[in-house]
Amino acid sequence: MKQKRRIAITGIGMVTPVGNDAPTTWAALRAGKSGLGKIQHFDASGFPVRIGAEVKNFQLPAAIANSKHAKFASRSHRFALAAAEEALTDAGIRPQADNSARWGLSVGAGMMAMDYTEIEMTSRFCSNTDGADGEFQPDGLLDPKYPADPVAFCRSQTNAGLALLAQQFGIRGYATAVHTACASGGQAVGTALKVMRRGHVDFMLAGGFDSMLNPIGLSSFCLLGALCPDNDTPEKASRPFDATRAGFVLGEGAGFLVLEDWDAAKKRGAKIYAELAGDGNSCSSYRITDSPPNGDGPIQAIQQAIADAGARPEDIDYVNAHGTSTLMNDKSECAALRGVFGADVQRVAVSSTKSCMGHLIAAAGAVEAGVCALAIRDGIAPVSANCDELDPDCAVNVVRGQSRPLKIRAALSNSLGFGGSNSSLVFRHPDEVKA
Amino acid sequence: MSSKNSIAITGSGAVCGAGLGIDAIWQNILAGKSAVGPIEQWDARRWPVKISAEVRNVENRQLVEDRKLHKMISRTDMLGLCAAHQAVQQSGLLAHRDTLDDAGKTRFNDRTGIFAGSGGGNYRSNYDFYPALTASAGSLPKFGGEFSQSVNPMWLLKNLPNNVLCHVGIRYNFKGTNACVTNQCVGGVMALAEAAAALRNDEADRASVTAHDTPFEPETVAGYHRLGLLSSEALRPFDRDRSGTVFGEGAASVMLEKNSAATGRNAAILGEFLGSGCVTEATGILDLRPDGDGVSRAIELALADAGLAAADVGMIVAHGNGTRASDASEAAGIARVFGKNIPPVTGFKWAVGHLIAASGALDTVLALRALREKVVPGIAMLNAVDPACAALPVSNQSQTPRSDVALILCRGFGGMNVALLVRA
Structure with missing residues (x-):
């Protein structure tokens, strides 16, 4: 069988609740430092859940x-x-006039495109106040006093983030925005x-970004009962795999990777964090709300990712789990890990860095991909904080x-979404890459 | 005769303002009938734009049989599931699965991919919060105690952009590789291209691909109107007097299969996916290059992907959204690739409206029909071709494709350009 094109990770960038760049984020995760706290950037004092994982002091x-x-x-x-x-900047390479069409862009974009301030402002013009029932009244949009803002409208288009990234960095090749929830x-x-293996591009900027930490986003997760309500102890609220876990903590942020052809990266003397070696995808097709308790679905995604990397389960030394800290996810995911690794499962180190930085929703998988690459580079499995009493189900x-x-020869990262989409990625240590 | 990399299309389905099912839509297009008419979803008498191509006179039960589902998903999802069901039914794959033993069924499900092109977030979903916002009169602490009184607890799940992907999976027990592309207008065609790539790469044996969108809602109409993108009169692609686009709503779906799998079960093959190309012009959210750079690069990539030359293309379904800038630059991009040898060109948005995320997928299922019928339908709304588009062989009368290959072009915000090639 023909060797698949090898892809190197040569650049990492992060904006997270534990740091506004990748080195700061990684140092905090290694130290088990929590980025969780009382929500500061809007007044959440009246909400059932008042804690979150905010990006702080960002510029x-x-x-x-x-x-x-x-x-x-x-x-x-x-x-x-x-x-x-x-x-x-970290990769030391960026699109130039002569190769911009060979650069691609792939992003996981959040589902909330409209800023809360816009929603609130529109509601003031478009809510029926006869009897104060708040029903939507379209004609309010025609009110001469309605402060229509074409820039805000453009910003709220589904692929606005993709468009801005392509324009800012001059990427002219393949460009996609995907959304499969978490x-x-x-x-x-x-x-x-x-896309890189298909040869459509030679370089790719790949990542995710999200912020649902606003009154509507927070409400929507409160309604589902998915958030941990421990308002008084935010730093302990996200406790994946712990017997007392009670939900996730909503976070925000972004993570990006620069991907390059392996041989080309070697040739230019680039520092290579890891090989992005395998991808696996499945749909649990179980229930919209629930994860299958036996791990069916995630199992297929993990197996495919390992096979796609040309690896075997015994090659995986570290798993960065989806590990949201909800009862159901962690149980289902651990069942999947047992299903894939069998008796060998106790050999494999598992952590959820959501314990420190919360759940970044559409950005989570991209940030955690970067975490895996850094874990491989430094030979460190980052702590899964707050797991004081391991749940027997986990x-x-x-x-x-x-x-x-x-020493991590290969790492696995799982991202398991609402609605049942499961994504697994496998990363390989550069020393383990055979020429 | 199938090319090495081609993928069989064994099912298709669509719903839009022009009809429920491809037959109905096709007949209306051939008859020169446009579904564009007065806005009915709200009272638009005072609105500067009063027209759209709405799905009218279709009951929810006709879209999705399972009534329980109606409250759990939004209108765009209903339309998507309706189109998906047509394609799944036409493919005969469920009956085929029934013939397999248990291990065969499990493998079938794990090897069936699900791809969706979705309009992504919408404005409509926010309206559910208006009663709570109104009741709390600008006080966030009050809102924090209020929203659970009036908002459906399942609000988030009802509004997931990837709902069609999930529900296609659950309904048919498909469990394979999947993606939901939320790249505005090109989402649907990119879902199709990614599904075909997954089959070529042996990640799945077959895949359901569905694109769906309901862009037509007060805030998008108001927003697009302010940006000067909407016509208040009609959608006239490539016409000298064109004045903008008109929204539609709807969905289109195809079932893709590896050629070997389709022929192995003696499936009726509707057509083949041959190749795709996708680029951005990096011009930001709204702008596009007047020279059609992205159009021509996408076409060239698609031709290379399919192993075809420009001369092999028998007809072009253009994006033709009826805006001044898009149609002129699209004509320039097509001319750069095809020179003086451009095959018959048409577009369907004059009849079905602009379905945004579902637009290119609907064009694709209609292109397959056109190839099979050997008719390139005319653009009934075309009166006089714009000099800027004069190179294009467009007509308000039917033309004849010059081969069995169609090129479908799809363009979107973000300087996106996608080209697909199919054969039938």
Whole structure:
């Protein structure tokens, strides 16, 4: 069988609740430092859940802040622009006039395109106040006083983030935006791998960005009962695999990778974090709300990703779990790990970095892909914080207490979405790559 | 005769303002009938734009049989599931699966991919929060205690952009590789291209691909109108007097299969997917290049992907959205690839409206029909071709394809351009 084109990860950028760049984020995750706290950037005091994992003290890098596109960027677009800029700088390579058509872009974009301020403003013009029932009244949009803002309208288009990234960095090849709920970021990185292997492009900027930390997004997860309500102990609220876990903590941020042809990266002397070696995808097709308790669905995605990497389960030393800290997800995911690794499951170190940075929704899989690459580079399995009392249903080798030095030959990252889309990615240590 | 890389199309389906099912839509197009008419979904008497191509006179039960589902999904999902069901039924794959033993069924399900092109987030879903926002009168702490009184607890799941993917999976127990592309206008055609790539790459043996969108809602109409993109009169692609696009709504779906799998079960093959090309012009959210750079590069990539030359193309279904800038630059891009040898060109948006995320997928199922019938339908709304588009062999009368290959072009915000090649 023909060797698949090898793809190198040569740049990483992150904006997360534990750091506004990749080195800061990685140092915090290694140290088990929590980015969770009381929600600060809007008044959440009346909400049933008042904690979140916010990006803090964020500023756009100068290179982007001065660009005329910045005014079109929403909160999550700004995270994306900053993380992408960092990844390109880190890789030491970026699109040029003569190769911009050979650069591609693949993003996992969040589902909420409209800023809360816009929603609230529109509601004031378009809510029926006769009897104050708040029914939508379209004619309010025609009110001469309605402050229609074409820039805000453009910003709210589904692919606005993709458009801004392509324009900012001059990427003219393949470009896609995907959304499979919490699996989006992983699927975006997996799509990038496939597009590169098809030979459509030679370089790819791949990642995800999201912010649902606004009154509507927070409400929507409160309604589902998916969030941990431990308002008084936010730093302990996300406790994947723990017997007392009670839901996830909503986060926000962005993560980007620069992907290159392996041989080309070697030739230019690029630093290579890891090989992006395999992608697997499945749909649980079980229920919209629930994960299959026996791990059916995630099992197929993990197996495919390992096979796609030309690897075997015994090659995987570390798993960055989806590990949301909901009862159902963690149980289902651990069942899947037992299904794939069998008796060998206790050999494999497992952690959920959501314990420290919360759930970044559409950005989660992309940030966690970067975490896997850094874990491989440094030989460290980052801690799965707050797992004080391991749930017997989650009896896998959780990295508890503190991060663990570990030579990682290959790592697996899972992203399991609402609605049943499962994405798994496999990363290989450069030393393990056979010529 | 199938090319090495081609993928069989064994099912197709569609629903839009021009009809429920491809037959009905096709007959209306051939008859020169446009589905564009007065807006009915809200009282638009005071609106500067009063027209759209709505799906009218179709009951929810005709779209999705299972009534329980009606409350759990949104209108765009209903339309998507309706088209998907048509394609699945036509493919005969469920009956084929019934003939397999248990291990065969499991493998069948695990090897059946699901791809969706979705309009993504919409404005309509926010309206569910208006009663709570109104009741709390700008006080966030009050809103925080209010929303659970009036918003459906399943609000988030009802509005997932990937709902069609999930529900196609659950309904038919398909469990294979999947993607939901939310890339505005090109989402549907990119879902199709990714599904075909997954089959070529042996990630699946077959895949359901569905594109769906309901872009037509007050805030998009108001927003597009302010940007000068909507016509208040009619959608006239490539016409000298064109004045913008007109929204439609609907969905289109195909079932793709590896050629070997389709022939192995003696399936009726409607056509073949031959290749795709996808590029962005990197011009930002709204702008596009007047020279049609993205159009020509996407076409060239698709031809290379299919192993075809421009001269092999028998007809072109253009994006033809009726805006000044898009139609002129599209004509320039086509001319750059085909020179003086452009095959018959048509477009369908004058009849079905602009379905945004579903537009290119609907064009694709209609292109397959056109190839089979050997008719390139005329653009009934075309009165006089714009000099900027004069190179294009467009007509308000039917033309004849010059081969069994069709090129479908789809363009979107973000400078996106996608080209697909199919044969029938």
